[in-house]
Amino acid sequence: MGVLLELVDLTRTYRVGMEDVHALAGVSLRIEEGEYVAIMGPSGSGKSTLMNIVGCLDTPTSGVYRLKEREVSSLADDELARVRNEEIGFVFQTFNLLARADSLHNVELPLIYAGVPPAERRHRAEEALASVGLADRMKHKPNELSGGQRQRVAIARALVNRPSLLLADEPTGNLDTRTGEEIMALFGQISASGRSIIVVTHEEDVAARSRRIVRLRDGKIESDLVVAPGQHTRAAGG
Amino acid sequence: MAIDFKESTGIAFQALRANKLRSLLTLLGTIIGVTAVIAVISLVQGMNQYVSGKLLAQGSNVFWIDKIGFEMDNEKIREALKRPDLRLSDADGLADALGNKAYVKAEASTNSEIRYLAHKMQRIEVKGVYGQFQQVDDQEIANGRPLADLDVQRRRSVAVIGSEVAEELYPGLDPVGHAIQIGNRGFVVVGVAKKKGSFFGESQDRYVQVPFGALLKLVPQTPSVTIGVKSVDAGKFQQIQDEARAVMRAIRHNRPGQPDSFGITTPEAFLGLWRNFTATAFIVVIGVAAISLLVGGIVIMNTMLVSVTERTREIGVRKALGARRGDIMLQFLVEAVVLSLVGGALGVALGSSIALLVGLVSPLPAAVSGVAVGLGVAMSAMVGVFFGVYPAARAAGLDPVDALRYE
Numbered sequence: 008m009g010v011l012l013e014l015v016d017l018t019r020t021y022r023v024g025m026e027d028v029h030a031l032a033g034v035s036l037r038i039e040e041g042e043y044v045a046i047m048g049p050s051g052s053g054k055s056t057l058m059n060i061v062g063c064l065d066t067p068t069s070g071v072y073r074l075k076e077r078e079v080s081s082l083a084d085d086e087l088a089r090v091r092n093e094e095i096g097f098v099f100q101t102f103n104l105l106a107r108a109d110s111l112h113n114v115e116l117p118l119i120y121a122g123v124p125p126a127e128r129r130h131r132a133e134e135a136l137a138s139v140g141l142a143d144r145m146k147h148k149p150n151e152l153s154g155g156q157r158q159r160v161a162i163a164r165a166l167v168n169r170p171s172l173l174l175a176d177e178p179t180g181n182l183d184t185r186t187g188e189e190i191m192a193l194f195g196q197i198s199a200s201g202r203s204i205i206v207v208t209h210e211e212d213v214a215a216r217s218r219r220i221v222r223l224r225d226g227k228i229e230s231d232l233v234v235a236p237g238q239h240t241r242a243a244g245g
Numbered sequence: 246m247a248i249d250f251k252e253s254t255g256i257a258f259q260a261l262r263a264n265k266l267r268s269l270l271t272l273l274g275t276i277i278g279v280t281a282v283i284a285v286i287s288l289v290q291g292m293n294q295y296v297s298g299k300l301l302a303q304g305s306n307v308f309w310i311d312k313i314g315f316e317m318d319n320e321k322i323r324e325a326l327k328r329p330d331l332r333l334s335d336a337d338g339l340a341d342a343l344g345n346k347a348y349v350k351a352e353a354s355t356n357s358e359i360r361y362l363a364h365k366m367q368r369i370e371v372k373g374v375y376g377q378f379q380q381v382d383d384q385e386i387a388n389g390r391p392l393a394d395l396d397v398q399r400r401r402s403v404a405v406i407g408s409e410v411a412e413e414l415y416p417g418l419d420p421v422g423h424a425i426q427i428g429n430r431g432f433v434v435v436g437v438a439k440k441k442g443s444f445f446g447e448s449q450d451r452y453v454q455v456p457f458g459a460l461l462k463l464v465p466q467t468p469s470v471t472i473g474v475k476s477v478d479a480g481k482f483q484q485i486q487d488e489a490r491a492v493m494r495a496i497r498h499n500r501p502g503q504p505d506s507f508g509i510t511t512p513e514a515f516l517g518l519w520r521n522f523t524a525t526a527f528i529v530v531i532g533v534a535a536i537s538l539l540v541g542g543i544v545i546m547n548t549m550l551v552s553v554t555e556r557t558r559e560i561g562v563r564k565a566l567g568a569r570r571g572d573i574m575l576q577f578l579v580e581a582v583v584l585s586l587v588g589g590a591l592g593v594a595l596g597s598s599i600a601l602l603v604g605l606v607s608p609l610p611a612a613v614s615g616v617a618v619g620l621g622v623a624m625s626a627m628v629g630v631f632f633g634v635y636p637a638a639r640a641a642g643l644d645p646v647d648a649l650r651y652e
Contacts, residue, residue: 064565064645085569092567103562103649107259112251120567164566 010076011040011171011203012061017070017080018226019056030056031067032226038205040171043198045214046207048223055176057223058207062095062174063087075171092120096165100177102157104149110136110160111145117168135163139193155186162193166202173197175206179213191216253576257583271548272588274541275628278534279592279621280599285530286617287600289523291610296519306479307381307512308486310339310493311471314508317518328506330469333457335496336376339472342492347485348475350378353460353468357428359453361414369410370452371427373460381475384454389421389436392456396435400458404432407450408440427453428463443608486511538624541588542632549581549636560640561648574641581633582626589625593618 019031030053038044048054059065060072063079066087072080079090091097096117104113114132123131136145139159149157158178165173175194179187191213198204198218206217214220215234222229261268313325336351343349354372358365378384379391387408396403404425411420420434432455441449461467476485490509497506553560560573568576597613604611 059646062565064649085571088564088567088569091565097565099562099649103558103565105559105562107255116563117566120563120569120572168567 009040010073011038011042012075013037013071013073014061015071015073017057017060017067017072019053019060019065020068029226031060033070034223034226034228036221036228036231038203040203041198041201042219043194043204043217044206044219044221045217046205046221046223047209047211047214048229049209051225052223053226054207054223056226058174058176058205061172061205062097063090088120092117092168094171096168096170096173098158098161098165098173098175098178100180102149102154102161102181104157104160104164106149109146109148110141110152110163113149113160114164114167117164121168131167132163135167136160138166139163153186154182155189158182158186158190159193162190162197166197171203173202173204175204177208177210178206179208179210187213250579253579254583257580257587261584261587271544272541272584272591274537274539274544275585275588275625276541276592276595278537278541278628279589279625280596281530281537282534282624283593283596283613283617283621284599284603285526286620287597287611287613288603288609289526290612290614290617291600291604293519293523294612295609297516306476306482307473308482308489309471309473309510310489310507311510312469312507314505315510315514315518316508325508329497330467331472331507332467333375333470335493336470336472338496339474339489339492340376343474343485343488346477346481347489348377348380348477350374350376350381350473351457351470352378352473353457353464353470355460355464355468357463359410359414360426361420361423364414364416366410366413366451371460371463372452372454373457374454375457375470378473381473385439386436387439388419389434391436392454397456397458400456400461402430402432402459402462403435403455405436405438405454406434407438407448407452409448409450410453411437425453427455430462432459534624538628541585542628545581545584545588545629546632546636548584549577549633550639552580553577553636553640556640557643557648557651560643561645561651564643564645565649570641573643574637577637577640578630578633581637582629585625585629585632586622589622589628592625593621596621 014034014036017031017034018029021028021030032053034053034057046054046057056065060067063074063082064087066082067080070080071078074090074094079087082090097103105116111129111132114135115128118128118131133142133145136142139162141156141159141163144152144156144160149160152160162173178194179190182190194204194206195216204217206213208214217234219231219233221231310331312328312331313322316322316325331351333351336349340349352372352374354370356368357371358367359369359371360366374392375397384391384405386405388411389405392403392405395401404427406414406420406425414420414425415423420437423434425432425434438450438454443449457470474485474489476482486509490505493507494505499506563573597618600611600613603609
């Protein structure tokens, strides 16, 4: 297995009024291909900023970000869009499906921007939906689906263009406990299939499903622990 | 460039369907602008056909000489009225000079009441004719006979009447041989002219034709005449016109350097006036259309800006999924163009309907041309592109992180 991504002394500074806010103050992290990592931290710890940079939605103020051995810290907007399209699958807390479009069309979106021809697009979207157990919900619109089903559509969308990394932001935050469990079980399957996963969460239960927990505080890595498989531990607190 | 075309057009149509009243108001400016362009272009083209058709039918190789000529300026008309009257002798002199190269007639007219027994018609044009009026006018007689040279020479009290006069004054009767009272003089009808139809809603069959000498009994003083000249060889029309002008200057003793003391009017002059008029109409309509389209475009821009704001999060999601600036830009441009094209299509339908309706209820033939329709569609598409660019650029320029965080 190779290195999936490498962050070297990453900083991200926002200017709020007259003051500089250091959301990330020197983060170095290395994640191998196939890893299942949880990023945790209280609000204001910089975990959202880290997620945005890892997801290529934002660029660091200084430092280096290499994704699959490619330096992506200073790419232009459209190049970042290309990287997001090919390498990263996003799963959001609020699902972020297009309300007007049915499941199939929602899942097709990344393929549209990848320039995949319509017939193949449709075929791959159908496959992705079937793989998350929604073969019978292709023509349903988001408001005709339950929360769990919506998140499954979002996961199908995240995986449809075969990204290197599945990046999830509080994926169970809007779901009840049981449905959340189901979604996390699905994440387990996806991880078992070899896909790299990073989950940003503040829920210990969710983090405990991963193999490695990275905790942030005040823009720095506070701890970075490997979790034994299946072990629901309260990892080192702070 | 990848575009979610289905989604873009779908969204535009969905937005239109969702609130029909708001959509109508959004598109009103575009609809009015395109409607105006289509309707006016169609009507003006129709009228152009009509006018040139009628003018040609009146004889394209006839020109008229009178005191004033073809003049629109009040000051110049006042000046021209001071010129000496045109007389029958002028027409005779011209006829002699032109010989068999041209037919020459003279004519003057008055409006008068005419009656037969209890039937009466008010303000009917009574034309007094002289010379080769039959050849110049191409008058066709439906019934009876035309006025003869002898009628004119002897100033007989005989008349040829237009078909409408015949119908109204002699209902169910053949007018030929019957009396007709013109003003306070008695005449005899010798013929009825063939129906000519109307020109711009004005009937050309409401007239009475009498010998010029007979007309003089109906008017207080000898009027200035209008001379009509028809070139025998249509190809020599311009040459005959030049000759006639030279002859008239000599007859009326206009010295070299002095302006003509008469005016020459040709069908070309009428067409020129008509073209001026339609050009003005075009300019007015282009103005109205431009303002409507500007307003329509601004409304569409506003709608698109609202749409961009409402869908900030969606734009963030699309960007997260790999949409580039150009993709988002194109998506919103397509939406704006679809919106304005719907307005344009409604405008084309409405404008064509107006033109066709006018064509049905009036004598004007409305010609809905492909050019007009194409222009309307192109204009509305341009409005969409022009006013869609700014909202689309705003959408495309959104930062994905901010857009995803937008509530």
